[in-house]
Each structure stands twice: as C-alpha cells, then as structure tokens.
Amino acid sequence: MNKKQLIAKLSGSLNLSKADAERTFDTITNTILDALKGDDSVKIAGFGTYKVAKRKARVGRNPRTGEQIQIGASQKVKFLPAKALKEVFNK
Amino acid sequence: MNKKQLIAKLSGSLNLSKADAERTFDTITNTILDALKGDDSVKIAGFGTYKVAKRKARVGRNPRTGEQIQIGASQKVKFLPAKALKEVFNK
DNA sequence: ATTGGATATGCAGTATTTGCATATAGAAAC
DNA sequence: GTTTCTATATGCAAATACTGCATATCCAAT
Structure with a gap:
C-alpha cells in the first residue's frame, strides 16, 4: 500500500476530501x-515509539571491491513497536 | 512527547477538538x-515504510539464570525511514 | 503519459542489534 | 487514584543492519 492508497482509505473513513485527508x-x-528534530522521542500508546538513534562512526567495507572505508557517525529514526503491536502478529 | 501531547498539538494545527483529533x-x-495485518507493507513517501518482518527461530538465553532457551519464530513491525528522513538528521 | 526520483535487491564481511526472563521504577491512561 | 504500560538492566548467541554500486521496479509529480 502506498501513500496514495492510504489517503484514499482515510478519505473514506474520515469523511474528508482526498486533499483534506492528505493535509x-x-x-x-x-x-x-x-518533535524528533528537537531530539524528543514520540511515544504512542498501543502503537509504538519513534526515537532518534545515534550511530557511532565505524569501519565498513565496500562489498564490491572489499576495500575498507570509514563510515562517519550518523543518526536515524527508529521505531519500536509497542507490546500490543507485537501481539497482533504473534498470537 | 506522548500521545496526549501529540493529540493536543494536532488539535491546534488541524482545528479540531481533542476528541476529534484523537479519533x-x-x-x-x-x-x-x-494493512500490516494483511501482510501488506505501507509506504509513505517522504516519511518511511512500515513492514512486517519475519524473524526466524533461534537460541536465546535467560539473562538471570544463564540457561539457554529456544525462541520460536515471530513477526514484528519494522519501520524503515525514507531517504528524506535520514537527511534531516545528517546534514 | 512521461520522467525524474526513490526504493528493493544482491553481494561480503563486520558491527550492531535483538530478544530471551523478570523485577522495579516510572510514566501514562482511564 | 488505580491500573496498565513501558524503560531499564543483566549475558550472550544468532540475526540483521550497514557499506558502494548497478539494475530493475515502482511511485510522485509534472
């Protein structure tokens, strides 16, 4: 399902035009x-938590050539599913 | 930020009551x-992709006693941040 | 309808994460 | 205020993420 399809569904469920649903x-x-940019994490009960994870610099490798490369520190957004979310898929 | 605070913000931005914002x-x-329950993945352009990842069975360990235990296969929801999302935090 | 951009895949090897049980503390929900 | 939920912490094995890059596919916007 892509964004367009999601918006279409929401437009129906929420009784909004597609433009409004997208907005x-x-x-x-x-x-x-x-919130994440402000280095805050976002907890949504029953769904999950979004947080920014800091990744340290490390040594990687170009799988094509095998040569070692230096990988700088970076940040990425992590999503941790809530307990309820796991149970949906494992019962 | 928790769900309550998020709803409060949305209530303002969307010009909805808190109850409506939450709904x-x-x-x-x-x-x-x-969608995820139907084993479909959900792609949201500019934000990220939610998908159900199947995790294989493996051997785990009870950290309290140290004894080995068998862990069955399971599924969990994974969120993969879109490219645009990574760039926000790494520029 | 076309096109530009984003994403999935495969590859090799290492770094990182995961997830187990369980109690407690703290926060959030009702 | 009470109850439910979540983070944390622990050791350790195995799964997975990550890197560059080419290709194929797919989506979004013109």
Whole structure:
C-alpha cells in the first residue's frame, strides 16, 4: 500500500476530501518529525515509539571491491513497536 | 512527547477538538495496522515504510539464570525511514 | 503519459542489534 | 487514584543492519 492508497482509505473513513485527508496526514507526520528534530522521542500508546538513534562512526567495507572505508557517525529514526503491536502478529 | 501531547498539538494545527483529533489519529494508525495485518507493507513517501518482518527461530538465553532457551519464530513491525528522513538528521 | 526520483535487491564481511526472563521504577491512561 | 504500560538492566548467541554500486521496479509529480 502506498501513500496514495492510504489517503484514499482515510478519505473514506474520515469523511474528508482526498486533499483534506492528505493535509491532515501530512500535518501529523510533520508534527512527529518536528518533535524528533528537537531530539524528543514520540511515544504512542498501543502503537509504538519513534526515537532518534545515534550511530557511532565505524569501519565498513565496500562489498564490491572489499576495500575498507570509514563510515562517519550518523543518526536515524527508529521505531519500536509497542507490546500490543507485537501481539497482533504473534498470537 | 506522548500521545496526549501529540493529540493536543494536532488539535491546534488541524482545528479540531481533542476528541476529534484523537479519533482521526486512531483511524490512521488503525488503517496502517490493518494493512500490516494483511501482510501488506505501507509506504509513505517522504516519511518511511512500515513492514512486517519475519524473524526466524533461534537460541536465546535467560539473562538471570544463564540457561539457554529456544525462541520460536515471530513477526514484528519494522519501520524503515525514507531517504528524506535520514537527511534531516545528517546534514 | 512521461520522467525524474526513490526504493528493493544482491553481494561480503563486520558491527550492531535483538530478544530471551523478570523485577522495579516510572510514566501514562482511564 | 488505580491500573496498565513501558524503560531499564543483566549475558550472550544468532540475526540483521550497514557499506558502494548497478539494475530493475515502482511511485510522485509534472
């Protein structure tokens, strides 16, 4: 399912035009992103937690040539599924 | 930031009551979850992809006693941040 | 409808993460 | 205020993420 299809579904469930459904959805993702940018984590009960994970610099390898390369520190967004979410898929 | 605070923000940005903002938010998460339950992945451009990852059975360990235990296969929801999302945090 | 951009895949080898049981502390939900 | 949920901490084996890069596919926007 891609974003367009998701928006179409939401448009139906929420009784909104597709444009409004998309605006609403974007507002939500942007709000979450803003919090993450502020180095805050976002906990959503029953769904999961978004947090920014810091990754240290390390030595990697180009699998094509085998040569070693230096990989700088970076950050990425991690999503940790809530307990309820795991149970849905493992019962 | 927890769910309550998120809902409060959305209530403002979306010009909805808190109850409506929460209903809207829950509708979205439920829609995503339903897709995932159907073993579909959910791609959201500019944000990321939710997918169900199958994890193989393996040998674990009870950290309290140290004894080995067999862990069955399971499934969990994975979130893969989109490229745009990584760039936000690494520029 | 076309096109540019983003994503999935495969590869090799190492670094990192995961997840087990369980109690407690702290936070959040109702 | 009470109850439910989540983070943390522990040791350690195995799964997985990550790197460059080419290709194929797929999506989004023009």
